[in-house]
Structure formats: structure tokens, C-alpha cells
Amino acid sequence: MSTENAFGRVSRRVGKLFRAVLLASTLAGILTLAVLLVYVANDAFKPLSADPGWHLTFFLTLVVPTVGVGWWSYRRSYGTLTTGLLGTVMPGIAALYAGGLAALFIDVIPTLVWLSFVIALAVPISVAAALRRTDRDVPFLAKLVLLLGTTIGSLLVIPGFVQELPTVPADWMVLVLTLGVPEALLLGRWLGGRWGQRAGRIAGTAILLGSAAGGVVGMASGLGAIPGVALALFAAVPTGIYVAIVLKERPDRRVGLLLPAVVVAGALTGELLVGALGFAGPESWVDWGFLTSTVQSGADASAVGIYSGVVGTILLMFVVAAIAVPAGVGAAVYLEEYAPDTTLTRIIDVNISNLAGVPSVVYGLLGLGLFVRYGGQPTGTLLVGGATLALLVFPIVIISAREAIRAVPDSARQASYGMGATRWQTVKNVVLPRAFPGILTGTILALSRAIGETAPLLVIGAAQVFGVPDSWNSAIGAMPLQLYVWASTYASPAFYTTVLAAGIVVLLTAMLSMNSIAIYVRNHYEQR
Template identity: 45%
Template structure:
């Protein structure tokens, strides 16, 4: 009895300790979440100038914004609850298209559309045609031939671009490079096997792009090329989704009214707020802030060159880290020896990769300075050095996440592929990688979201905290959003510290959260497919 009582007492003490530890851990987690949420709330308040608004403005805005949305939500829930997701998607697509339009605008502002026209026509289009030809015959060499044709075409594009006697208008180049491929994708998804209908869809889509180049300048005052970008990124996806929903169920039209209700609510909220309230918000984060260069005057300061620099840098980081990281993970999991001396070396490499994932980011900045600037002789603070340095930073994370994704594929699947006569590479390409894609993409995008917010490595390689022109190539001097925010946060003028820096923080957070949402979406989609 004494021993049983002693065991019961020890078990009770252990259980109590576990409960106390779980409660402390949960409390610490919630405390951290609440503190972070409060800090983010204060940053958003400063970025949008909410303290400048009166109580009457908030009251009017709440009534005008809330009543239409609540009424519409109650109607959908009571009459057609199955249309809820249609309403959500139709509301998300337009702002998502505007974000995509902004990214394309930056891209084509830096690289002229005529260059894209040349390389697309000479390199990309022939490669796609070759791939489609061989894939239709179920020829496994389709990727090889398409890659060869694409590389040769891109090489020829350099000479063709320089030899063009007449440069087409930018909007015409965008119609060919963006609108026609978008129409081809819609035709392929909506009219499979019907060549006449596919041609009609592509033709009408291209005609819409041409009309947009004339209608946009006349109605909203933007340039023809900007009108084409807005058409292909915002108008076309909305029209496609609406047509797809109505073609499946014409009675689903109430769910498609959600964007109009949201716009009505926003307009009504602003109108009532301005009518009832004495003053409204004085936002810093507006269109002028996103499209202007930095300035010594707070009212004229903008983030545009740093945004373009971040796009350049993250493009290099994505290409380098994905190719090298996934390739290294494939080798370590599928080809590297696991026993003997080779196995020991493999284990040492894996341990070191795990250790490198925890090295402070400033160390990678010093590595980039020593390797790319001092040893190789690249320029300080240029786009290429910044991209390669941040690639080294996230490479261990990409390798580890890709290893885990590849390792999660059941061994029975590999053995079944081998049993069907497939080679090791065929098994990896056709069996392992498709099932590992969700984990690989999720880990890569989350690593990229970390890289886009890094400051210390860029400071170590000599990147400028402020530049007044966006980069035009990989050898241009570059700044990035976190660097610009870092400079503003220590500015001698209080307006930069208290207003401009929070606007930059919110912009950076929106980009990072968008990348995280994209990672979740891709993971769920590929998990459903696999």
C-alpha cells in the first residue's frame, strides 16, 4: 500500500507539473499574440492617420459601412447559404487583380514591353509550341526539346531585339504578351476540344485588350499600356469567374453582387462619415506614397524605388534558392549514400545544414560581403549581390523543408514505380516530386517571406538605405522596403518616425502576409490534386 501510495503521489505531482507548464505556455503564447496584435494595431492607426478623425466620422462610417454588409450577409445566409463562398471569392478577385496589376505595372515600368514582346515571340512561344506538339504524342522528351528551343530562342532574342527597325507601341506589345496568352488559358480551360470556340474566346479577349487601350485613357485618364494591364489583371479574371459561375448556375447571381455591395458600403461609409463627422482620417499610406520616390519632405515621401528593389531582389532569391535548394534536397534524400563513409559524410552535411538555418542573418551579410564583393569582385550594394546574399540566408531553410517533403512520400510508392520498370530519375520526377510539391512550395514561399523582410544582410553588403530611382538592371544600386523603413525610423524629423515609417511597415506586412496566403493556397491546391 505504501509503495502504491508513493507512486500515486509522484504521478499526481508529475500531472500537476504538466498542467502548470501547459497553462504557462498557453498564457505566454496568448500574451505574445496580444502584444503583437496591439503593436500592429498602433502601426495601422499611424499609417492611416486614424487619430485625426472625429468621433462623428467613425460613427457615420460604421453605420454606412456596416448596414449594407450586414443586410447582404443576412440575405445570403437566410435564402442561399450555399452562395457564401461565391460571394467571398467574387469579393477577393477584384482587389487581388489590382495587386497583380500593380506588380505588372512595376515590372513593365522597369523593363520595356517591347523587350518582352521580342523574347516572348522568339523564345517562349516556340518552346510552348514544341512542348505541346511532343506532349500530344505522349513523347517523354517534350520538356527537353522545349527547353532547348526556349534557350536558343532567348539567345536569338538579343539580336532580334537590337535589329528591330520599328518598335511597336507599348500597349500593342502588352496585348500580345499578356492578353493573348490569358485568352488562350481561358479557352483551354473553358472550351477543351472545341477549336472554333477556343479561337472565338482568344479573339474576343484580344479585342477586349485593344478596346481597353482606347477606353481607359478616355474614361479614367490612365495611359493605354496601363489600361491593358488593368484589363488583363483585374477585368478579365472578374469576367471569367462571373461567366464560369453563371454558366454552371444562372440562379447564383446574388452571390456575385458582393463586390458591388462592398463598394456601396465603402462609398456610403465615407459619405456618412464626412457628413456627420467634423474631420476624417489623414492617411499617409495612399497611392501617392506607393508611387513616389523618397523625399526630404514628409508629405512627398514614397516607397516606390524600394518596392521595385524588393521585387528585383526577391526574384533572384526565388530562382536561386528554389533551384539549388530543391536540387540539394533531392540529392541528399535520393542519391547520397546512407551507409559507410559516404553515409557519414551525408549525415555531417545534414547536421551542418540544420546548424546553418540558425545562424544570425548578419553573418550571412558578412559572408556575402566577403564572397561576392571582395573575392569575386561584384559591386557593393547592387541587385545581384543582394539577391545572392539573401539566397544564402534562406537556402538551409529551403533544403530542410524540401527534404522533409520528399521524405514524407511513402517508400511503397517508390517501390511500386521501380516495380513498373521506371528508372530512379523517372520515379523522382513522376512520382516523388508531384507528391512533395505542397511541402516544397510552402517551405520555399515562407522562406522568401523571411528574406523580403531582412535588413542586416543588405546593410553588410553596402546596400543604400535610400535610393531615388528604381533599379533598371541587376548591376544597379538597390534599396529595399525594410532598409527604407529602417532609415525613416531613425530620421531626425518626427513626421518620418511617427507617420511615414508606419506606412512602410504596413506595406511590407501586406506583402509578407500575401506571400503566406499564397503558400497556404498552393499547399491546399496541390494536396487536393495529389
């Protein structure tokens, strides 16, 4: 059946055919990606190398109960299922990043140096807080000079003084003081605003004691005190707060927490049973030795590891975020809120959009010429690599931040102006808070792209360098570079089907976890 409209002849059959073609192409893309992931995961985890009894045990103790509880949760409501899924995934992702943070304090950043700079930065922060609370009208220029002088003076004096002290706390105690105390204060105050001051104080005390308990348990279990504190602060605490919020504020979704409980109980039960029955598990290449080994070369694939690549990637992301995010968000704020609509502004807009589509190897050449040849920096270092990747994601951060700022309704700005606020006060108190979720989402996605980039690092000379850096001018490696070297320099079937597949799984896990966080942040604030 066909009809006529303003666009010409319309046929329902053509519409149905077009819909079927779109569905088929979507399913073909998803199926192709699924086949590729299964192929890589099979080489990395070797599931078929396990005994049939091992598969049967975990199928009965883990798979069947998880599917059953998941289906039951879905039948109750979609929100119940998402609550359970988030409670299942959150501990794993949080533990992943807590482990990366612990690696930095174990091999890269001495805890005493960290403590000295935390104390040095605490001085100007205290001065700024005192100036904000004072009743005296201090001129802006005087405040700026005082803060700059205090910051520079404390950074020049305090670190050296602290590092020369004859007696200092243990490493894990330093982390409890510098990370546990601020987290306890901030989260305690936040929860106090939701549930009352008494509940906030109890939560803050529990967080502080839990971080100290994590260090003690880490030492007793052989895991290590620093990883124990990191896991307690950045894995156990977020999971515990999430569970507490669900139990207290979402009674209709409480049963969703049964899903992660079933997953944990099923995994532990299956592990106990296969150990008691003597069933051999899969000969996986993604194991603790692969994740913690620093060996990067040699003909024996079983001896190599990805640890230094993971640490290098984390450090690069810190440098990229420190350079690209403030500059990108600042440029977005200026272009959206301050810049006049002139020919120059329109040219800048077009160039930013074009730069977002420039091949990454071009940014590598730009970094090589800008930082190495003209800047005089050595090739392949942490600072050069991070700055080059920052140039790569800089246009993406600007575009995503501008879209988030543009999404703030003009009525909110006009209301702020109507109350007598200045443009800066409006931007600071109205625009940026509302645009923050979108800015955060775009930033995470930009960093996720930077994680997987290889060409810029190849161009700046970091391809054959592996190791844990100890300064800004140390040579840097990254996970994509390790995969490139394993696939080229040590090209052999032993590497293709073993450590290369395992490295791909680790890299994809990091990228997918960051994308998942961005999606969750976006959906969470859209629902609000």
C-alpha cells in the same frame, strides 16, 4: 482527483491549470501583436482625423452590412463564409501584385526589350515542342545540342534584330501579345478541360479581349495603358475565373459571393455620400502619392515616397527566386531521391539544418566576401543583393522541398516502378507533381522572409542607395532599407509618426499577402 499511470501521478487540476496557462499565453501574444498593429495603423492612416460624419456614414453603409452578411454566411456554413472572404480579399491582393508588375514595365524593363527576348525564347520552345511531337527517334545528345544551339543563337541574334525594327506595337499592345495571349491559351485550355472545349475557347477569347480592353480603359481613365493591362490580366481575370468556378461548380456556396458584392457596394455608396455631404476623410499617409513618389530624402516627411523601394523589392524577389528555387528544389530532389545514406549525406543534412538558423547578417558577410571581394562585383547592386538573399533562403527552400517530397507515399513510387518507369520518370511524373503544393508553399514563405531582411543588404552596401535600377549592376534599394534610413538618418518625430508608420504598413501588407497565399495553397491542396 488524481490517478496513477505509467508516467507517474496524474492530476486533473494540473492538466486544467496547464491548459489555462497555454491559453493565457496565446491570448497575450495575440493581444500584444494586435495592439502593435493598431498603434502603427493609427499613425499610418490617421482615422481619428476624419469627420465624425465620415465614420458614421461608412459604419452604416459598409461595416454594418458587411458584418451582417458575414454572420449570415457563417450561419449557413463555414465554407460559404470562406468563399465570400476569399472573393473579398483576392481582388485586393491580385491588384497589389499586378501594380508591382506594371511598375516593372513602366520604369525598369522596356517593353521592346521584353518583346525581343520573348520572341528569342519562343524559338527554342517551338523547336522543343517539334522534337517532342516528331515520330523519329532523335538521340538525347543530339536533342540537347540542337536546343542549346538554338537557344544561344536566338538570344544572340533575335533581340538585336527586333529592337532595330522601325515600327513596333505600342507598349500596352506588346503586353497583350506577350502576356495576354499565353494567359488566354493556358487558362482557356485549363477551363476547357473542366467545362468543355467550347467553354474554354469562349473563356480564352474573353481573356484576350479583356486584356486589350484594360489597356483602352487605362488610357481613357488616366490610370495608364500598362497598369490597365496588368490589372485586367492579373486581377480581373483571376477574380472572374474564381467567381465563375463558384457559380458553376459550387452551388451550395454561391450565396457567399454576396459578401464581396456588399463590400464593394457599401464602399462606393459611402464614398458617394461623404462626397455629397462634404465630410472630410482621414489624412492618411498611405496614399497614391506616397506609393508612387521616388523622393527618398529631405527634412519634409510629406515629400518622401516608397515607390523605388517597392520596385527594388520586387526585382530582388525575382533574382532570389531565379537563383534559390531551382537550386534548392534540385538539391532537395537529389538528397531525397538519389543520394545514398552515407556519412557524407548525413553531414550535409546536419549542415543544411544548421544553416537555416544562422543569423542573416552572417549571410550578408558571406555575400560581401563571395560576390564583392572575390567576385569583383560592385557593392549594393541588384545582382549582388539578390544573390546574397538567395543564399539566405537557400536552406529554407531545401528543407521545405525535402519535407514535401518526403510526404509523397512510397506506394506511389513503387507503383511507378512496377509499371516500368525509370527513377527520373518517377520523379518527374509522380513525385514532383504531388510534392508541388508543399514546395510552392515553402518557397513563398522563404521569399516572404527575404522581403523583410535588412541586415544582409546593409552589409553589402545597399543601405543608402535608393532609386529604380535599370540594369543588373545598378544600385538597389528595398523597403526594409528605406524604413531603416527613415528611422536612423532622418530620425525625428515627424518621420516616426508619419512616413515610417506608412512604410511599415506597406511592408507588412506585402509580407502578409504572401503568407496568406501560402496558407491558401496549403489548405486548398490538403482538402483535395
